[in-house]
Amino acid sequence: MNRDPDCIFCKILDGRLPSTVVDEDERTIAFMDINPATRGHALVIPRSHSRDLLAVDAEDLSAVAQAAKRLAGRMRDRLGADGVNLINSCGELAWQTVFHFHVHVIPRYAGDPMRLPWLPSPGDPAEIAAAAQEIKGA
Ligand code: AMP
Ligand code: ZN
Numbered sequence: 001m002n003r004d005p006d007c008i009f010c011k012i013l014d015g016r017l018p019s020t021v022v023d024e025d026e027r028t029i030a031f032m033d034i035n036p037a038t039r040g041h042a043l044v045i046p047r048s049h050s051r052d053l054l055a056v057d058a059e060d061l062s063a064v065a066q067a068a069k070r071l072a073g074r075m076r077d078r079l080g081a082d083g084v085n086l087i088n089s090c091g092e093l094a095w096q097t098v099f100h101f102h103v104h105v106i107p108r109y110a111g112d113p114m115r116l117p118w119l120p121s122p123g124d125p126a127e128i129a130a131a132a133q134e135i136k137g138a
Contacts, residue, residue: 002049009045009100023071027063030071033104037114040079040107044068049100053090056101064103071105081107085114 003010011017012031022042023030030044044067046060056064072084087104089096108114 001047004049004100007049007098007100009098009102010049013045013047023067023074025063025067027060028067030067030105037104037106038109038112040075040081042071042105043102044071044105045100045102051099052096052101053088060101064101068103068105072107075105075107079107080109082110083108 003014008017012019013029019031021029021031023044027048028044028046030042033041033043044064046056046064048057048060050056050060053061068086072081072086075081075084085104085106085108087106088102106114
């Protein structure tokens with residue numbers, strides 16, 4: 001099990017920082033975010049430290065996704081959420097502030113303060129295709 005002694009989420013895992021745990025299994029724990037975007041906002045993390053999406057082990061990623069789905073169902077059933085957003089930020093430029101891989105599980109309610117972080121508008125088809133070409137395949 002990887003641990004980073006300076007990581008705040010590793011400190012939560014080790015009981016060196018308090019948290020409100022709402023779910024756990026062999027590979028993951030989930031606890032309440034102390035700056036909730038909406039009522040019930042939780043974070044799912046792997047027990048093993050990795051800094052972000054690009055570093056996380058495939059089995060941990062899968063376990064985190066399954067835990068997030070489990071929580072989403074409970075948010076619907078118990079909190080009366082009308083929807084759920086799963087959010088991951090990978091890298092400082094992408095707003096990551098805690099460098100222990102995590103997924104935000106954010107219940108959504110009619111009239112809540114969440115807003116899309118981008119303004120959807122049609123892209124240039126040639127530029128979309130060019131970017132796709134760079135992303136594709138081997
Ligand atoms: P991100 O900005 O995507 O890296 O998310 C980090 C999240 O961790 C933020 O939403 C913080 O509110 C949350 N957070 C930071 N410290 C704690 C803590 N001690 N307990 C619970 N949540 C925390
Ligand atoms: Zn950590």
